[in-house]
Amino acid sequence: MDVPTRQAPCGCRSNGRYPGGVTFPVVGMVGGGQLARMTHEAGIPLGIKFKLLSDTPLDSAAQVVGEVVVGDYRDLDTLREFARGCDVITFDHEHVPTEHLRALEADGIPVRPGPHALLYAQDKGEMRAKLTALGVPCPRHRIVRDAADVAAFAAEGDGFPVVLKTVRGGYDGKGVWVVRSEADATEPFKAGVPVLAEEKVGFVRELAANVVRSPHGQAVAYPVVESQQVDGVCDTVIAPAPDLDEALAGEAQELALRVAKELDVVGHLAVELFETPDGRILVNELAMRPHNSGHWTQDGAITSQFANHVRAVLDLPLGDPRPRAKWTVMANVLGGDYPDMYSAYLHCMARDPQLKIHMYGKDVKPGRKVGHVNTYGDDLDEVLDRARHAAGYLKGTITE
Amino acid sequence: MDVPTRQAPCGCRSNGRYPGGVTFPVVGMVGGGQLARMTHEAGIPLGIKFKLLSDTPLDSAAQVVGEVVVGDYRDLDTLREFARGCDVITFDHEHVPTEHLRALEADGIPVRPGPHALLYAQDKGEMRAKLTALGVPCPRHRIVRDAADVAAFAAEGDGFPVVLKTVRGGYDGKGVWVVRSEADATEPFKAGVPVLAEEKVGFVRELAANVVRSPHGQAVAYPVVESQQVDGVCDTVIAPAPDLDEALAGEAQELALRVAKELDVVGHLAVELFETPDGRILVNELAMRPHNSGHWTQDGAITSQFANHVRAVLDLPLGDPRPRAKWTVMANVLGGDYPDMYSAYLHCMARDPQLKIHMYGKDVKPGRKVGHVNTYGDDLDEVLDRARHAAGYLKGTITE
Structure with a gap:
């Protein structure tokens, strides 16, 4: 039977590999953590099929994804078998060996970000050498x-x-x-x-400049955020970074866009930055996947980092990264001494009907990231207070 | 080992049935359509486990849910087997036989909405008799x-x-x-x-008053929306209904809240209404599940109908139903003559980076609901135009 087709005016077309009109592609996600879980959530409205390679059937994402392969991402045969039927492979973490990614590419499977880019998120020595060669300010x-x-x-x-x-x-x-x-x-x-x-940089605060880039070179920049760490773990993110000099914010976004282009990153790139007392920015770390500093976008931006990551790895046009609220705050929920978080969760919902809770389906262990909350509004103090109260109550450090 | 526990000040507590601190409940959803798909999407951030009873493994929701049982909802043994391990049963459609729901309740499984309420969504004769007895205006x-x-x-x-x-x-x-x-x-x-x-009511337009009610009697009312039908199928929903008399809007919300209470509805209740030329409202239909007239809430309300439906059936505190934008428009995407919708989808994303697309993973057939789009903003004409253009382009009735 002849099937009528048409070419979109934008010049894009689907790969047309699917029978019966089901032409939407399959994204293969390596890694079953919360980033994969939330990427799947963002892929559902996009109509994207999602296939997961997970260490165990109980991993955060494995609980909620339809097609799960349980296997070891360090094993090339497992990766090859998993990649069959996927239109693109992307990642929940940076730990897949570079040589395996090159082998998948040689098999004709698009790997995004590609191994040549991912190297700079995997190896901090390579990252520093490359950024320095590009003239990007580093410690x-x-x-x-x-x-x-x-x-x-x-x-x-x-x-x-x-x-x-x-x-x-x-x-x-x-x-x-x-x-x-x-x-x-x-x-x-x-x-x-x-x-x-x-x-050891004497920074005044940490910032993150998050961008998303697609294979055909379209890129979007999210507002620069402030990231507050406790014991080396991200605790709170404020979007946008309060009182950030406009020129410095623009510089940070341009830096992130340039790094994404020069390193040929595809998907979400988080550039963690130090803001120095003399008003400069230095690159701390790079992550080439959805990142904790971008979780606020789920409820605070027109298009979330997860949706834009999916769109980027499929070379779909990217969504608008602009904020929907004056202020959005993300606070991580860490496990505390109470393994049963459900009663605290009820309390937080009752206390703040506007609270956006994101739980990862993980067992509660002290210090483990088991979820996050987002709050948004016009008054930063109030928005911060609501997020911190909810995160603290869920952890058990606040009891009233 | 003694596990520390605590009681939330709101008096709620988890059922505590899960070992290892994983205390979050399992929602059993009967029916694998797009409403189940989007309810699962909304349950992921809530940390809720979702189990699906689907007619086929290819149904809209079955493609994206982790735990899928393929079986016939008209068979009591299938329902009983499915319900094992679920904390509550809820529905994607109204077609489960009432006697089966009563049998599940007799087995001790909470069924929400319960068969005594669902009857009025299943049987239009019972619905008219009950509403008339309650003094609710009907044709x-x-x-x-x-x-x-x-x-x-x-x-x-x-x-x-x-x-x-x-x-x-x-x-x-x-x-x-x-x-x-x-x-x-x-x-x-x-x-x-x-x-x-x-x-045949000579209405000036159709409205919908959507509310969500939980077992302990908490209820929230969404803004009353205008629903535009084409050939008996919902085409466009505008939230809130433009130029709706404030008193009439309040009357519609109160009516829906009263119906939810009197019928003991748990979960989302859509009350479809006729607005008459002399400024009255008459009830057209009831639906006791997430409803097409509430899809706008995914991108236009603080808490979506799907999230609140999940919260309600679990007797969790409900989320804020207020709008996030001045105007939100939902337009249904119906299948047209082109089975390959992917190239049109690319075009729509490129044309409108703020567009929110929701695809259902269904094969395209002429007239079949295969997705919807949401747009929001301050200018109703522009918001309407963007939604209609995208829906028309996806269907194939607009080609530029």
Whole structure:
């Protein structure tokens, strides 16, 4: 039977691989954490089919996705089998070995972001070298060999403290040490992974410039946000960053757009930044996936980071990144001493009918990110108070 | 091991049935259509586990839900097996036999809305009798036996035309006839189902008053909307209904809240209304589930109808139903002559980066509801135009 077709005026067309008129593509997501869970949620209205590679059937995303493959992302055969029937592969985390991603690409599967870009999110040494070559402002840094070399690095600048990071495998403060002396500096070398030394930047606050870029080069920039960390873990995000100099905000957005372009990132790119006392910005970290600093967009932006990540990896036109409220605040919900969060959850809903709760379906363990809340409104103090109260009550640190 | 617990100050508590701190309940949804799909989407951030009973593994919701049972909702054993492990059962449609719902209740499974309430959404004769007994304004109506009885019903009022409806099984204009003579009135009786006759109301427009009610009696009312039908199928919804008299809007909301309470509805109740030329409202239909007239809430209200339906059936505190934009418009996307909707979809995204598209994952067939779009903003004409253009372009009736 001849099926009538037409070409959209924008020049785009579907791959047409599906019979019976079901022409919508399949996104393969590697990793079953909350980022995959929320990306699936954002993909449902887009009509996108979602296939998940998860470590266990109980992972956060595996609980809510229709098509789940349980398997090890470090195994190439597993990845290859998973990729069959996917139109594109994307990620919940940065841990898939680069050589496996190259093998998938060689098989003809689009991998987005591609291994050539993802490298700079996987390896902090490569990231620093590349950004420095691009003239992007970074903290003073170099790869160090041992504790004595750390002391030498300190002496080359303003001395201790120095920040040491394993170049691969760290997250949420893991794999990061702040050392105050040469004697302090032995631990990071024990894993046998290359170690990057960085000056400890005396920042006034942390910012994040989040952008989304598609393969054909369209890109959107979200408002620059302030990210408040507690014990190395993101605690609160305020969108937009209060009292941020307009020129500096523009500079941060341009920097993130430029990094996305130069590194050929496809999908969401989070550029974590330090704002220095003298009004400069320095790049702290890069993440090439939806990011905690963008969770506010679910309820605070016209298009969420998750929806735009899906649109980008499929090379669909991107959605409007502008805010819907004057202020939006995201507060992470960490596990506390009470494994039963449901009664606290009821209380938070009753107390604040405008509260947007996002739970990840994870068992509560002390310090574990098990959800977040978003609040929005015109008065920043009130919006902040509502978010912090709800997050604190859910954790159990606030009881009234 | 002793697990610390606490009672929320609001007096609520979880059922505590889950080991390991995973105390969030499981909602069992009967029916795999788009309403189930979007309810699942809304349940993900709530941390709610969702289990689906679907006719086929390819139904709209079955594509995106983790735990899917494929089976026949008309079979009690299937329902009983499905209900095992669910904390509550709710519905994508009204077609589950009442006696099966009573059997589930007798087994101790909460069914929400309950069969005693759902009856009035299942049977238009029961609905008219109950509403009339409550003093709720309805079109003139009575059950008719045959075509001659229809003529008698017409003669009792203003004559033909008369609206005939089978009391059970109709939807989207199916099971509804507008007849202009006795000779015209034979068809509806052929199915052997009781037939309800109603005066053809000379309405100026159709409205919908949507409310959500929880078992403990909390209820919220959404703004009254205008619903525009084409060929008996909802085409466009405008929230709030433009130029609606404030007192009449309040009357409609109070009416819907009263109906929800008197019928003991739990979950979302849509009250479809006629607005008459002399400024009265008459009840057209009731639906006890998320409803097409409430799809605008996904992008236009603080809490969507789907999220509030989930909260209600779990007896969670309800979310704020107020609008987030001055105007929100929903336009249904019907299948047209082009089975490949993906290229049109790309075009719509490129043309309007603020457009909110909701696709249902259904094969495109002419006239079939396969998705909807939401637009919002300050200027109603512009918001309407954007929604209608996108829906028309997706259907294929607009090509530029």
